[in-house]
Amino acid sequence: MKKLSFINKIIYTINIIVAVLLLLSFALPFLPPKTFSVLSVLNLGVSFLILVNVLFFLYWLVKLKKQFFLSLIILLIGYFSFGSLYKFSASKKIDSPSNFKVMNYNVRLFNLYDWIPEKGIENNIVDFIKTEAPDILSIQEYHPHENIDLSFFKYKFEKLSGKKVKYGQAIFSQFPIVNSGSIEFPETGNNAIFGDVIKGNDTLRVYNIHLESLHISSEVSSLKKEDSERLFKRIGTTFKMQQFQTELFLMHKKQCKYKMVICGDFNNTAFSYVYRKIKGDLNDTFKEAGNGFGRTHDFKFFPVRIDFIFADKDFSVNRFKAFNNHYSDHFPISTTLSLE
Template sequence: MKKLHLIDKIVFVFNTILAAVLLVSFVLPYLPPKTFSQLSVLSLSVPFLIVVNVLFFLYWLLKVKRQLVLSLLILIIGYVFYGSLYKFSSSEDSDINTDDAFKVMNYNVRLFNLYKWIPQQDVDVKIVDFIKEQAPDILSIQEYHPDSRIDLSFFKYRYDKLSGKHTKHGQVILSQFPIVNSGSVEFPNTANNAIYADVVKGNDTIRVYNIHLESLRIDTDVDKLKEEGSERLFKVAGSTFKMQQFQTELFLLHKRQCHYKMIICGDFNNTAFSYVYRKIKGDLNDTFKEAGNGFGRTYDFRFFPVRIDFIFADEAFAVNKFKTFDDHFSDHYPIMTTLSLKQ
């Protein structure tokens, strides 16, 4: 430290602080937000903290300074426990029996652009056309809104749970396979909930969940975020994460009663470094980690990638493919995986 120039000393001070914050954030998935509500907010910043520490590492590497060890060590610890933020390559496609493989898509459609958030014409129709083109066998939608222009009748079976007096909205599961049982896991004092459908494929019954956890309800435009007081942001986020934990507990109570092979889709409004992600995922596979590539960004947030939409699959399924689409028809990006039952 004594041999560093003044600017490098200042850089290292910031490096030390942000490396320490990143290290603390690695324990967040194990800390219930009901007890550590303010601290849990850090889970949203983990992707940013990882990117910043990579930049610090590169800075010291170019200067050939031993200070690079700090960020490198923290990044290695994060990689060991949580894997890489960036997936450099997808797994090789396994030999797929096309008669057995099926595609599962998850998509938060933001009411099919009902209030013209995206200044394009016919966004609702474009979403339907996109879904039809990709032809998923099972589709899980959050923030669904029924309308005469939205024709998803090319799916043979469906289950939806809608609320709202004036503008009906909610979750829906659509399937090309028969649905033999369905229902809703109600979350009190919110329009969010989890729904499920038991679909029959061949000789197997598969439980499909569609979860939409509580939203932060914060404008994620960076310029507007600057106008918000940090104290208010932490308070709102902490309160939301408490509610997400409660909703997750209700969901897990329901999930434990199911003994079918399981697929969980949803918009968690939280990252893969959060408590609710770890609890909901449990022993299931995150299909992005199994077969995806890139950052896997699912939410439209400037400056750094945010992955808050997920598809988890039972160990009984082989994850053959995963794709995050770039089609910008909502504030979320659709994701899709190709699964097949292991022999």
């Protein structure tokens, strides 16, 4: 560092801070938010920290300075521990007679309050779902909108709450749903629901989870208005709630003997404690068959993946797609599975 110019010394100091923060964030999936709630806030910035470390690595590499090793080592630790933030391989596409498609979509009440200033958003969502024709559809923030007709699905289970405006989670299926229920999360409108689906000779358990929301705006002006200390405290409290909700879900999941598919909006990233706990030994279908960033939330600053579809290892993951349809603050995702 002695041979660096004054400006490069400042840059390298910032590089050290960002690298240490990224390294610390790699430990967060193993630290319960109830104990480390303040540190857990780093979960949300892992994508940003990775991208910044990539820029630092390239900066020092171009200058032929050995300081590039710092970010390189941290990035390699992350790669071998969690995989790549960006998947460079082409999406897997395997056709099979036993294929069936599962879609997950947080529809944000079908734009009930005109967050998107465009008419007919709810119809666009329905048309999109019809075109993609999933066999199983998992929806968060579902609302029985008067213009919504999803009757092309043969079976459904929904769990709604709210006094004036009904909302909640729903599962739609082309396969018979022979059993269903809800896992109630206290003091919130969020919950998890499940449906036992008959496909051929198999019974599959489909979970739809909506963990506590962070209520973070993607607008810079809105974030600037909120006191940073209060924002961090609120996020930490939300992560504690997410951990409790996850624990309730896992107790229910433990009793299930069927092969399962878990869909949901976790309101947290793949570098979080709740992601690791819910995923367990299941496959993350994006990692198995997707490509790119797999972005699922309309966050303006960097790509965020907070919606997931996990599948039992008995399933072959033959396809995954993250869509860019801007009809909600979330983007839909789908996977094609088969059970040989």
